[in-house]
Amino acid sequence: MELDSRRTHNVKRRREASYSPPPPPPPSSATTDDSNYNHYHGNGKDAHVDLSLLEALEKSQRESGGGGGELLDLRTLKKLVLSFERRYKENIEARLKYPDQPERFADSEVELHQELEKLKILAGGPELYPDLVNLNAIPSIIGLLSHENTDIAVDVVQLLQDLTDEDVLDENDEPARVLVDALVDNNVLELLIQNIQRLSDTDPDEMAAIYSTLATVENLIEVKPAVADLVCERTKLLRWLVGKIKIRDFDSNKQYASEILAILLQNSTANQKRFGQMNGVDVLLQAVAMYKSKDPKTSDEEEMLENLFDSLCCLLMPLENKERFVKAEGVELMIIIMKQKKSAYASAIRVLDFAMTNYPPVCERFVDVLGLKTAFAAFMGKIPMSKNKKERYQEELEERLVSMIASLFGGILRGSRRERLLSKFVENECEKIDRLMELYVRYSDRVKAETERLEQLELDDLEMDEEEKYNRRLESGLYTLQVRFFSC
Template identity: 80%
Template sequence: METAAVKRKRAEQEDSDNINGDELNDAAGDIDLSLLEAIEKSRPAVETLDLKTLKKLVLSFERRLKENIEARLKYPDQPDKFADCEVDLHDDLQKLRVLAGGSELYPDLVALNAVPSLLGLLSHDNIDIAIEVVNLLQDLTDEDVMDDDNPEPVIVLVDALIENNVLELLVQNLQRLSESDPDEVAAIYNTLATIENLIEVKPAVAELVCEKTKLLRWLLAKIRVKEFDSNKQYASEILAILLQNSTVNQKKVGQMNGVDVVLQAVAMYKSRDPKTGDEEEMVENLFDCLCCLLMPLENKERFVKAEGVELMIIIMKQKKSAYGSAIRALDFAMTKYPPACERFVDVLGLKSAFAAFMGKIPVNKKEKRERYREEMEERIISLIASLFGGIFRGSRRERLLSKFVENEFEKIDRLIELYVRYADRVKAETARLDQLKFDDLEIDDDERYNRKLESGLYTLQLIAVILGHLWCSEHSQVRARIEQLLKLQKLSKQDVKDILQEYHDNIGDLDGPDEKESAQGRIQRFISAL
């Protein structure tokens, strides 16, 4: 009722403006051109955005806010009585948006104590007022206002917003916005944009907003909805941002049944492709969320229990656009988690995996084919290395090894082919880095190693690990084939041992000293066996 009254009042004003405009147009024909020029000159000049202008805008806003509070208290049941001042308050909020063009004034805005007053309006009874505050906050925190050479003014504003509970107020307002009203739908988008802006300025906000608000619950509910819209896409993007680089958030979403929710969301695309580019981007966001969630061990367990392995294999078999994303998710799920590897073998995933390994990868025409195939190649090599690392004995191990024997050892042929290709890349990058050193360009050992990893060394190391597993199987024909192919390529087992030794020496202790020692022990056994 209140909103309707305000909108009715604004409509009356717009009608009045239109009438005046029409009258002016009718009279224009009778007015001398010089008179029009005089009128134009008499118009007030646009004010320069400076401290004086800021103070004037804030003072006007505070006055309108006070009038609105007093009117609502005086006439709580008579919306028409405070409709005028509500329109004025809305207009003053719109005027404040000009401050986005002068971020250097943000500390002054904070010093004038305007932030608490603005944020208080996020819970205003008139949803239009709250929406206008959201629009203002989105403008003030937009990435375009940040001066890379002097980010401090924006940081000052963001700090003040956070200190005054902007996160809680934004999410509370988000929960009351409707999906049926176009203005409120836009406000949902702008709310998410504001939260993203705050995270961009202060990365710690990513965990803070999940700790202090119910945003995660709202996001999960949004991506659960079957119908696609722009806000569902944005919700998936914000969720991915919150999950990346935050183990705390990953575990929290897992505890909220988030793994199952994300699996249900991607399951909608197991046998169909997204209809638009925006929908395709949303699916990629959902898989980003899934891969982030699969970092903590407990979420890998939830993934297996929710039949995530089976779903990813179905997606691979359907050969739709999510094919590559399914391989990526499986790679995350099976890394250092034997139960996922065992389930993969039990539900007949080896056939699909080795078809991809042999290069039978469906390529979406929209993809950059070469880069896409290369990425899938690296993922499937990682996946197979994880299978070997997660399945140590028994019939599952035999089924995995048998894949390299069938069809006259074609998988070993492919493995050596890949080894040679990635070894050549690493060799070329090593030569380039040696030239840099020759040219007296400083590059330390860590940077040198990282650049080699980026050029393909990591994938080459995984191929060497797979060769180590195959050699240690003590299958005489497998060993003979590996030696024969290495010799044909003018390589030797020593080359493989050198790659394994470099891998061994650079294993970190991110998972703890015990895990590091165990991993190095496995690699050392390969080196000794070769």
Template identity: 80%
Template sequence: MEVPDSMSPNLKRKRGDGGDIDFSLLEALEGSQSAVEVLDLKALKKLILSFERRLKDNIEARLKYPDQPDRFADSEVELHEEIQKLRVLSGSPELYPDLVSLNAVPSILGLLSHENTDIAIDVVHLLQDLTDGDALEDNDEPANALVDALVENNVLELLVQNLQRLSESDPDDMAAVYDTLATVENLIEVKPTVSELVCERTKLLRWLLTKIRAKEFDSNKQYASEILAILLQNSMVNQKKLGQMNGVDVVLQAVAIYKSKDPKTSYEEELLENLFDCLCCLLMPLENKERFVKAEGVELMIIIMKQKKFAYGSAVRALDFAMTRYPPACERFVDVLGLKTAFSAFMGKIPLNKRRKGERSQEELEERIVSLIASLFDGISRGSRRDRLLSKFVENECEKIDRLMELYIRYSDRVKAESERLNQLEHDELEMNEDEIYNRKLESGLYTLQLIAIILGHLWCSEHSGMRARIENLLKLQKLSKKDVMAILQEYHDNIGDLDGPDEKERTQEKIHKFISSLSGKDREQ
């Protein structure tokens, strides 16, 4: 970014032009933040008054000498100093309501549009300090007072407008970009509704998409991916909005860079995980699932799995999101020969990245693969694709049924152990309601156990004699029966919520009831 002629010579930053720039004055001002060691209301009023005076002087000087930068240079430096002094306020968040009542917020925010980019950057750093989590911790009321005032005075619009004029070829501008994103994150932390407000009122989503599309990695690309994930999390409005902006395709392009290579650093790993978080959030609305399939997202995820790179587990997760309650994605998965890759993982042939070793990582992948296969069964109800899916459990002497029962026993034992532990806690007078107990069991593995039982229900309803015999024999070997599977299915049936609507709840309950009826009808001897 070129230095405007109107920029104060004492505030210009070195940009590699070989010119001699005097930083002595700025360096002398660095200690100004500690000028007020103990801040109280009286000291705050003094700071604000001094700031307003310097602001007024600068405005007047610029109006009087618009084409003579040397005539307003001193006022620019003095204004910079006053903004730096205000940063001490972050150590006294209890005074934020007073900052608001003194009507200083509009004046501060107005400087985000200052002709001198350095002054605007000063304000960005100030806002990041004031809204930092450490400053706001245990100060909910003052934090809300400040954030409400900032939002009411268009902080979101002004921050994003300033963001768009920063150049990331300059280190100081890059730092300002980072602090701008940090401020947005801080605002959302205090006031979650900001996540939708900023997307409604500004072009931040567009800026973030442009940033993550860049091929070169830097810390701001990583942070942009994190902010995008935060904006999409728990916001169907933002998910749909980004989908309409070709967001699904852009995120897939960003992910595709890693289809045959691994991230080089832990920071780049975090970028990739953020991108997949974005993708999974985007895949919540039905229309975005359609965009994902059209953009050949299914094929890309299968390629990533086949390459067995760092993103392997994330690709499985994205596929599961895409195929949940969306048959076209399931059908595409079968059509592009994804079954072989999925069942290779199901059989335990899961690559573990050297930087992702550990029992929990292995389990997470297992659980996600089980969920993916359950989604396939739910999405493909008939036809040749269904036959191809079922045939996987017959080949190689029903080895996949053996594997399924192995997982069933493991998760069943884990849930039983957790149930016993919870019963003991009840005896120890630690009261928990039924919902809390059920949620604890889900976290301990009940959810995956339920999915395994659902897959068993699909297999049993196929009426394939070989598969039925294999399932019964394996249950008997463990001194179990179909009634145990039916009990798991019944508990699932009774706890299905209506988050996805009453029609989906009814459809799922009917499916589970069908499994239970089929299992019980062939089990009279028990």
């Protein structure tokens, strides 16, 4: 079973307002050992670029009359990179020379911050990204994620978010791939997650940096889907997300953490298994249990709850996680949520549908804990509806409920449970059979109408291959007819 294509996490979120860097930070008293400098600059003997070129470029710029707004081209890029590398080197040298005198390297830190701010202009010219990579500036930029001064690391996070933003990379596929490959090859994933672990939600600037880090990870996945597996394989991001989701209080970063988790689990069996082994099923059940008898207070909190349920559905793909779901009393929790008839009602039905598919133990537990009464009440149309719920909402629930019933018949083949299931269809003068036929006729008519419409399109000389026509019929209700009704 696949996640409903109508809700996908590959669509970008509306971003919060851009983070504005704080005033120049107070000097950090942290020290830097020689290994950091050696790692990036080879003991200071070989900088990434020839800094003597900077003066030549600046002289040429003055002679050509430049001085106002600069054209963003390769010439400007080289100047920016050279200036950044010089400030980077000066800062490292100052920290190495005066490790116990922060006032002696504070100025170089401010200048480094200013150079990072200047680099943000590169987001206006993504076609220059391959040149940025060729200039070998990526290792230096990424290396600053582990800078002792977290304000510098925050600057880098903001820069990376800007450079990888969807609006920037749109229609620049090849430059985007070049940049993302270079970032990943230079361990940006490891350094981003190491940095996020030292950031605090109590500091507004660091809280904004947490959000920007998650945005950057999402941007990287958008360009290179394999990053979803890599970031979980190489880093402790999943563990960090668990900690964030466990927090009871709601904030924008918890919301975004829930979305990133759904993205990571959506198309990766490996991540689904990893998260299951980290007690992920129980973590998500506890998170959604907070809303079993109450509704989210805001639309953002409602979105977070949907993300958590999406993650739970993804997590229930591997059979071993379905077993964990049963042991964690997930079936009972979903039934309670249905009985409470709050906003999570439909999501609970969706989770049960995923859990029951091809896994009889869930079906058996569902019958044992008296879930049939609740499910068939919904099947008969007793669905809580609010004014803002559209007709399609009810149709989706009907499809899920039919799917659940089909799974029950497929998973319970004999014994008293089977008899209890069958007895539901003879109650009240077989009203549930009438309901089943009503839905069957409706979906049959819908598929017939779609088939006739497609035939008319062919008569009008509108080309459509057989696969596309079949998909159109599936969307109109053929899937429910073929897979679900004929299973009952």
